[in-house]
Amino acid sequence: xxxxxxxxxxxxxxxxxxxxxxxxxxxxxxxxxxxxxxxxxxxxxxxxxxxxxxxxxxxxxxxxxxxxxxxxxxxxxxxxxxxxxxxxxxxxxxxxxxxxxxxxxxxxxxxxxxxxxxxxxxxxxxxxxxxxxxxxxxxxxxxxxxxxxxxxxxxxxxxxxxxxxxxxxxxxxxxxxxxxxxxxxxxxxxxxxxxxxxxxxxxxxxxxxxxxxxxxxxxxxxxxxxxxxxxxxxxxxxxxxxxxxxxxxxxxxxxxxxxxxxxxxxxxxxxxxxxxxxxxxxxxxxxxxxxxxxxxxxxxxxxxxxxxxxxxxxxxxxxxxxxxxxxxxxxxxxxxxxxxxxxxxxxxxxxxxxxxxxxxxxxxxxxxxxxxxxxxxxxxxxxxxxxxxxxxxxxxxxxxxxxx
Amino acid sequence: xxxxxxxxxxxxxxxxxxxxxxxxxxxxxxxxxxxxxxxxxxxxxxxxxxxxxxxxxxxxxxxxxxxxxxxxxxxxxxxxxxxxxxxxxxxxxxxxxxxxxxxxxxxxxxxxxxxxxxxxxxxxxxxxxxxxxxxxxxxxxxxxxxxxxxxxxxxxxxxxxxxxxxxxxxxxxxxxxxxxxxxxxxxxxxxxxxxxxxxxxxxxxxxxxxxxxxxxxxxxxxxxxxxxxxxxxxxxxxxxxxxxxxxxxxxxxxxxxxxxxxxxxxxxxxxxxxxxxxxxxxxxxxxxxxxxxxxxxxxxxxxxxxxxxxxxxxxxxxxxxxxxxxxxxxxxxxxxxxxxxxxxxxxxxxxxxxxxxxxxxxxxxxxxxxxxxxxxxxxxxxxxxxxxxxxxxxxxxxxxxxxx
Numbered sequence: 001x002x003x004x005x006x007x008x009x010x011x012x013x014x015x016x017x018x019x020x021x022x023x024x025x026x027x028x029x030x031x032x033x034x035x036x037x038x039x040x041x042x043x044x045x046x047x048x049x050x051x052x053x054x055x056x057x058x059x060x061x062x063x064x065x066x067x068x069x070x071x072x073x074x075x076x077x078x079x080x081x082x083x084x085x086x087x088x089x090x091x092x093x094x095x096x097x098x099x100x101x102x103x104x105x106x107x108x109x110x111x112x113x114x115x116x117x118x119x120x121x122x123x124x125x126x127x128x129x130x131x132x133x134x135x136x137x138x139x140x141x142x143x144x145x146x147x148x149x150x151x152x153x154x155x156x157x158x159x160x161x162x163x164x165x166x167x168x169x170x171x172x173x174x175x176x177x178x179x180x181x182x183x184x185x186x187x188x189x190x191x192x193x194x195x196x197x198x199x200x201x202x203x204x205x206x207x208x209x210x211x212x213x214x215x216x217x218x219x220x221x222x223x224x225x226x227x228x229x230x231x232x233x234x235x236x237x238x239x240x241x242x243x244x245x246x247x248x249x250x251x252x253x254x255x256x257x258x259x260x261x262x263x264x265x266x267x268x269x270x271x272x273x274x275x276x277x278x279x280x281x282x283x284x285x286x287x288x289x290x291x292x293x294x295x296x297x298x299x300x301x302x303x304x305x306x307x308x309x310x311x312x313x314x315x316x317x318x319x320x321x322x323x324x325x326x327x328x329x330x331x332x333x334x335x336x337x338x339x340x341x342x343x344x345x346x347x348x349x350x351x352x353x354x355x356x357x358x359x360x361x362x363x364x365x366x367x368x369x370x371x372x373x374x375x376x377x378x379x380x381x382x383x384x385x386x387x388x389x390x391x392x393x394x395x396x397x398x399x400x401x402x403x404x
Numbered sequence: 405x406x407x408x409x410x411x412x413x414x415x416x417x418x419x420x421x422x423x424x425x426x427x428x429x430x431x432x433x434x435x436x437x438x439x440x441x442x443x444x445x446x447x448x449x450x451x452x453x454x455x456x457x458x459x460x461x462x463x464x465x466x467x468x469x470x471x472x473x474x475x476x477x478x479x480x481x482x483x484x485x486x487x488x489x490x491x492x493x494x495x496x497x498x499x500x501x502x503x504x505x506x507x508x509x510x511x512x513x514x515x516x517x518x519x520x521x522x523x524x525x526x527x528x529x530x531x532x533x534x535x536x537x538x539x540x541x542x543x544x545x546x547x548x549x550x551x552x553x554x555x556x557x558x559x560x561x562x563x564x565x566x567x568x569x570x571x572x573x574x575x576x577x578x579x580x581x582x583x584x585x586x587x588x589x590x591x592x593x594x595x596x597x598x599x600x601x602x603x604x605x606x607x608x609x610x611x612x613x614x615x616x617x618x619x620x621x622x623x624x625x626x627x628x629x630x631x632x633x634x635x636x637x638x639x640x641x642x643x644x645x646x647x648x649x650x651x652x653x654x655x656x657x658x659x660x661x662x663x664x665x666x667x668x669x670x671x672x673x674x675x676x677x678x679x680x681x682x683x684x685x686x687x688x689x690x691x692x693x694x695x696x697x698x699x700x701x702x703x704x705x706x707x708x709x710x711x712x713x714x715x716x717x718x719x720x721x722x723x724x725x726x727x728x729x730x731x732x733x734x735x736x737x738x739x740x741x742x743x744x745x746x747x748x749x750x751x752x753x754x755x756x757x758x759x760x761x762x763x764x765x766x767x768x769x770x771x772x773x774x775x776x777x778x779x780x781x782x783x784x785x786x787x788x789x790x791x792x793x794x795x796x797x798x799x800x801x802x803x804x805x806x807x808x
Contacts, residue, residue, distance in 0.1 A: 001487045003467075004718060011468070308722030363754055364434055366777055379776075381755075381786035383468055394753045401751055402466055403473035403486065404496050 005238045015240040015398035016330025018290045022077060023317060025299030025340025027352045027372065031307050038310045038342060039353055040371035044318035046333060051370040054357035055236065058381020059388060061338045061351035067349040072255045073337035080234060088229020094162040095256020097154050101231050105164050106172040108228040112137060112159040112220035119185045124178065127161045128219035134158055137220050144209040146202050154252045159220065171196035174203065176225035185189035186224050236262030241393060248280045249294035258292055274316050278333060285327050302340030310342050331358040334370065334389065351382055358395035408643050417646040419802035420734025422694045425691040426481060427721060429703030431743025431756045435711050441744060442714045443757055444775035448722035451759065452737060455774040458761035461784020463792060465742045470752045477741035478661045483793035485637060491664065492589060492633020498566040498612035499660020503781045505558050505635045509568050510576040510603060513631040515561040516541060523589045528582065530563045530624035538562055541624050548613040550606050552712065565626065575600035578607065582628035590628050592680030652684045653698035662696055678720050682727035689731050706744030735800045736772065736791065755786055762799035
């Protein structure tokens with residue numbers, strides 16, 4: 001039986017409340033042989049109390065050895081096998097910069113490029129112009145309109161932007177126009193399915209207009225489009241898990257993925273601190289069965305390669321944690337979407353330290369603190385990240401028995 | 405390669421003997437924070453000796469977070485993925501009360517109900533009559549005969565009964581007649597497949613007779629039929645494992661599942677003690693390659709929520725264990741089909757403490773006793789229950805190498 005059919009069959013719409021706290025990239029590595037990881041070096045009395053009482057384990061985001069991006073890693077935490085459910089690149093880029101993508105929309109990634117007088121590409125990245133320069137050109141592109149289509153377009157970073165087309169009868173089965181080479185013109189817009197012919201014509205029209213408005217704005221005097229994708233139609237939390245779910249996150253990408261699985265996205269600002277986020281969770285706690293709270297900066301400091309700064313972020317989370325524990329969740333899960341060891345300065349494949357605390361149902365193990373090596377001894381063992389939701393639901397008494 | 409194809413290819417019909425001792429629902433939880441589980445609290449010197457010598461691990465019955473019923477949980481222990489091999493409800497109910505179900509038979513669950521003068525259902529459970537009252541009405545139903553069909557029918561509990569139709573050309577693709585509502589008549593018998601038309605006609609005939617013989621026997625003056633199912637045609641132990649296998653159990657349900665996978669079911673009585681069962685194992689030991697021995701009362705006391713009584717059952721098993729160890733099995737496995745923590749009073753999803761002892765081949769780990777937290781440290785790690793049979797066969801030297 002397919003996993004979500006099993007979930008639909010077994011989930012109850014009664015039971016306990018679940019709080020999922022994700023510290024992005026929380027897993028780490030020792031800085032020196034025999035030394036502690038970031039998580040082990042951090043002073044985290046609140047997390048350690050939960051760890052001593054509850055069950056620890058190590059979560060495998062996608063498969064052993066696979067370092068995931070944030071999109072697939074969060075899909076896995078939410079219970080969706082990222083090797084089965086792929087979010088198209090256009091949708092990831094668009095949601096990543098805060099553009100909403102709804103069913104029927106087509107999301108696209110764009111690159112500014114440089115073309116010569118003959119229309120041949122001389123630089124596929126337009127000299128890697130600054131984000132400010134990119135944003136100026138986005139204002140020009142915003143002037144373009146298409147019949148029967150609403151266009152949302154925003155700069156992502158430097159020469160990269162994202163665009164969402166909204167309207168009736170759109171279809172994302174369209175090939176990239178980026179030829180992946182210089183000395184040639186951008187590829188014509190090509191429908192990969194007859195149903196996408198109309199959309200391909202509209203995009204052709206848009207690119208012709210783009211060429212006109214960008215003319216003279218060298219080095220970014222043209223653009224290519226890639227990763228055409230529709231809203232992925234993921235099964236929704238309310239359907240598969242019978243959960244009313246909300247997301248508290250500050251980065252658009254995480255809000256975007258949460259929205260795609262049917263969570264309500266709570267209003268936040270980019271300046272919200274961890275404590276601000278936790279207070280938002282507290283404000284909405286009564287209204288939801290499940291709250292996903294996302295902390296970004298563990299990952300950012302790992303990517304920076306700043307071991308000490310990552311330790312500080314973790315300690316900050318621990319200090320603010322009483323705001324969450326005061327809510328008395330029936331199930332509290334603390335984990336990461338993947339590891340981002342400061343020594344590695346990038347997402348890695350190392351399994352992610354995970355803490356499951358559910359006083360009415362958890363199995364206490366011998367682990368006494370929240371850290372990589374304690375997690376190796378825990379009650380949960382090594383498990384696939386996609387198993388986290390069934391575990392959370394079970395511990396919240398929201399799953400009935402399978403078979404008689 | 406499908407798992408059973410692999411087994412057929414690699415299994416040998418020579419090698420050691422395997423004893424599988426299942427303490428139903430043996431896994432538990434601490435009664436208080438920091439305290440022992442039922443298994444850890446029990447004084448079990450014999451099991452602990454096997455644990456110290458052999459390999460420990462934790463078995464996942466179906467999937468993480470999923471609490472299984474006894475049917476699927478035993479299928480998994482026997483090596484059959486319970487998400488692939490489902491035993492129909494009618495077959496489980498029939499085997500559960502000791503009715504044999506053979507290939508070609510159709511097994512059915514029945515409910516007594518109350519109908520008014522117009523034939524509309526007023527109570528779907530006939531006022532939950534006592535088992536005695538139900539049994540009296542079963543005697544009336546036993547008078548009904550159908551052309552070319554042998555009918556076995558027995559009371560299950562209160563208003564529930566099971567029935568097996570035996571004869572040529574029967575087919576179980578028939579919809580429930582229980583409308584799941586009152587104020588309406590039972591649904592007409594409907595074939596879900598043209599091949600089941602004849603069976604549907606016979607069942608319609610039977611129900612018309614049932615209405616006549618139950619008339620005036622309010623509140624159980626009619627019945628509905630559900631869960632029509634055929635013998636599931638599971639691959640047999642002799643075929644996939646090349647094992648001559650036997651089952652020693654006191655509850656009909658476990659005998660039934662064992663029979664469905666091709667084990668010989670050894671005669672027992674409902675009053676047999678653990679020692680009686682172990683002596684039965686000893687009596688037949690010479691005649692079989694594999695013996696499955698099932699102890700029910702660990703689960704029963706867990707369901708009762710009686711921690712101390714469950715500890716006592718476990719201690720009783722340990723005291724009788726020398727009867728089994730004296731047989732010098734090449735492989736002895738001690739496990740449960742699932743966990744039934746006394747604090748939870750129900751089957752749970754927690755992985756099941758498992759002990760594999762095979763002095764010629766086992767890997768000794770650092771665990772020194774048979775209990776949940778020792779099993780977390782063991783040589784077997786966390787594993788799917790369906791892997792237990794391949795592990796047992798391997799340790800018995802009954803599996804050849806895969807590939808050159």
